[in-house]
Structures are given as structure tokens and as C-alpha cells.
Amino acid sequence: MTVAEKSQRFADVRVGDSLPERDFDCDNVQLMLYNAVLWNGHRIHFDEPYTKEVEGYPGLVLAGPMLGDWLHQCVDEWLGDDGRILSVDYSNRQAAYVGDTLTSGGTITAVRPSEQEIDVDVFIKNKEGALVAPGTMVVRFGESW
Amino acid sequence: MSLLSPELLAHIGSKSEPQREIVTRRDIRKYAVATGSRQRKYLDGDQAPPMFHVPLFWDVVELNQLTPDGVSIDSLLPKFPLEKAMAGGLKIEYHKPIRPGDWLTSTRTLTDIYEKEGRSGSLIFYEVIMDVVNDDQELVIREKTTRILR
Numbered sequence: 001m002t003v004a005e006k007s008q009r010f011a012d013v014r015v016g017d018s019l020p021e022r023d024f025d026c027d028n029v030q031l032m033l034y035n036a037v038l039w040n041g042h043r044i045h046f047d048e049p050y051t052k053e054v055e056g057y058p059g060l061v062l063a064g065p066m067l068g069d070w071l072h073q074c075v076d077e078w079l080g081d082d083g084r085i086l087s088v089d090y091s092n093r094q095a096a097y098v099g100d101t102l103t104s105g106g107t108i109t110a111v112r113p114s115e116q117e118i119d120v121d122v123f124i125k126n127k128e129g130a131l132v133a134p135g136t137m138v139v140r141f142g143e144s145w
Numbered sequence: 146m147s148l149l150s151p152e153l154l155a156h157i158g159s160k161s162e163p164q165r166e167i168v169t170r171r172d173i174r175k176y177a178v179a180t181g182s183r184q185r186k187y188l189d190g191d192q193a194p195p196m197f198h199v200p201l202f203w204d205v206v207e208l209n210q211l212t213p214d215g216v217s218i219d220s221l222l223p224k225f226p227l228e229k230a231m232a233g234g235l236k237i238e239y240h241k242p243i244r245p246g247d248w249l250t251s252t253r254t255l256t257d258i259y260e261k262e263g264r265s266g267s268l269i270f271y272e273v274i275m276d277v278v279n280d281d282q283e284l285v286i287r288e289k290t291t292r293i294l295r
Contacts, residue, residue: 024181033179037172038203041215050214065199068235069180072195077183084239085195091234145192145242 009082010116010141013108019078019120021105024070026062028098034066059097067092067102067133071122074104075137083116083141090122090135101127106137116141148226148267149260156223161253166201168193170245176200193243198277198286202251221255227269227294236289241279249285251277256289269294 026034028046035045043050044061051057071090079085096102103125110119117140124133170190176197177187187194206217243249257272270293277286 026181030179030181033175037175037179038200039205040203041211041217043215047215054214064233065196065235066180069194069196073180073182073184076195087236087238088195089234089236092232094232 005142007082007116007141010113010118013111013118013141015108015111017108019074019106019108019122021103022070022074022077024102024104024124026066026098026100026102028060031060031062031066031098034063038063038065057095057097059099062096062098062100062102064092064133067096067124068135070102070104070124071133071135071137074106074122075120075139078106079139079141079144081144083139084144086117086138086140088122088135088137090133092133094130094132096124096126096132102132109136116143147260148269149258153223153225154258156255157258159221159255161221163250163252164202165248165250168197168201168243168245168247168249172200173197173245190245195239196237197243198249198251198275198288201249202275202277221253221273222271225269225271225294227267229295231268231293231295233293234291236291238287240287241283241285243285248280249277250280251275263295266295 032046044055044057045063048060051060068090072085075085106120106122108118109121117138120137120139122135122137123131126132173190173193177194182188182194186192204217211217253273253275256274259270261268270291273290275288276284279285
């Protein structure tokens with residue numbers, strides 16, 4: 001760990017800056033692999049007849065924490081080795097399904113020069129623009145793992 | 146009249162048995178691939194990405210302990226008078242990096258149960274804090290889950 005070196009990157013960061021957006025198209029294979037990694041046997045993630053007929057969903061449901069991971073990837077990729085994520089606070093607000101194209105992104109909402117820290121509003125949105133998973137992250141520059 | 150009986154509220158403070166697990170390069174790689182990571186350090190398993198503690202400490206239960214819909218029952222939780230789960234929230238603090246070979250121990254505590262009036266009736270909220278420490282008892286991750294039942 002390198003601790004709180006003065007970051008040139010931080011000097012260029014402004015409130016209102018947007019992070020690069022990324023589209024995610026999770027298919028059955030990726031969803032199956034993700035739940036296998038978790039050891040999650042919940043049928044709504046792989047049993048399509050059950051999911052539609054018994055639970056009444058329009059399709060296989062994406063696992064909530066996977067969307068949380070995508071929020072992290074959005075900020076982590078943008079940061080590279082220039083900083084690290086200190087904390088996240090997010091919620092899964094509505095379901096998303098296999099076949100949906102989801103988009104991750106973020107906006108800087110606060111910059112704290114004395115700590116070289118920023119707050120980022122992050123989101124996963126669906127094609128209709130609805131917030132599927134909103135959150136906030138606290139990031140510190142000049143420190144990476 | 147409150148949905149939360151004194152007996153139910155007495156569960157606040159309940160703790161799970163500590164669970165100790167080893168971090169392997171293979172498990173990190175599988176997680177990175179499954180989440181669609183594009184970063185070499187994660188795909189090669191040199192370092193765990195954020196949220197890797199989620200699969201590391203997911204309950205491994207036997208088949209006969211799963212409900213018919215494939216869900217494992219969380220033994221930390223009491224039986225609530227409302228059962229339909231709504232959206233949940235997660236708050237995670239990252240204190241130390243995680244690398245292959247690390248032994249980590251998690252302990253989960255039911256830290257709160259409370260009730261709120263929603264638009265269509267009562268809602269029950271509960272909070273579980275999971276602390277992940279290394280073998281030197283240093284805090285690596287603290288995660289607070291909030292779940293809503295209706």
C-alpha cells in the first residue's frame with residue numbers, strides 16, 4: 001500500500017465530472033457462473049419456467065450483488081492505480097433481467113482537497129433510464145493497493 | 146400496534162459463529178470472470194476485487210437445508226411477522242486489501258430491527274453487520290446489510 005502521496009490526477013478532478021459509462025449485457029451463462037461462484041441456488045436466477053410461472057417475473061433475475069460489483073468496476077477502472085475505493089453505500093431498487101442492457105456510470109459530487117478524497121454518485125440504469133441500483137462511493141487519491 | 150414483540154427485539158445483538166476461510170487465486174479468478182471484470186490484476190487472481198468477500202462468506206449449506214426455491218435460510222435471523230423481502234441496501238468499508246493466501250474470518254451480528262409505516266402498510270427493517278478480520282485481528286472489511294420486509 002502506498003499512502004496518501006500527492007496525486008496529480010486528483011488536482012484535475014472537479015465536482016460535476018462524469019465517469020465513463022459502460023454497458024452490461026448479462027446472458028444466462030454469465031448469470032449461472034456468477035451464482036455458481038456465490039454458491040447461490042435461488043431458482044429465480046436459472047430456472048426460467050419457475051421464475052416466470054411461479055414468481056411472476058418477466059425473465060431470469062440478475063443477482064443483486066452482481067450489480068453492486070458493476071458499480072465498483074465503474075469507479076475502480078476509472079481510478080486505475082491513482083486511488084482506491086474507501087466505501088460504498090448502494091441499494092438494489094428494482095429487478096433487472098437477462099436480456100436487459102444495463103449501463104453503469106457516475107458523477108463526482110464532492111471534492112475534499114485536505115483528504116484528497118471525492119464522493120461519487122454511481123448508478124446502474126436500464127434501457128428505459130430507470131435507476132436499478134443507485135449508490136455513493138468515497139474515493140481517496142494517492143493511495144492504492 | 147407494533148409488529149415487533151419484545152421476544153423478536155431480543156434477537157438484536159445475536160451473533161453468528163465466526164467463519165474462517167482461505168482466499169485462493171482460483172476463486173478470485175472465477176469471481177473476476179463471472180462479474181465481467183476487465184482488470185488484469187483481478188482476472189489473474191493477484192488481488193481480490195471489491196466485493197470478493199461476498200462469495201467468500203456466502204453460506205455453504207447442504208441440499209436438504211435449501212428451501213424448494215433454492216434459498217438457504219439465514220440462521221442468524223428470527224422468524225419475522227412479515228416475510229416478503231423488498232429491495233435491500235449494502236454499505237461496505239474497505240480497510241485492507243485481500244490477496245491469495247490470506248485467511249479471513251467473518252462474524253455477523255444482527256444489529257437492529259425496527260418498524261416504519263410505508264405507503265401500503267407497515268415495513269420491518271433489519272440490519273446485519275459483517276466484520277471481516279485477518280489472522281492478526283485487523284479489520285479488513287465491514288459490511289452493513291439493510292433489508293426491508295413487507
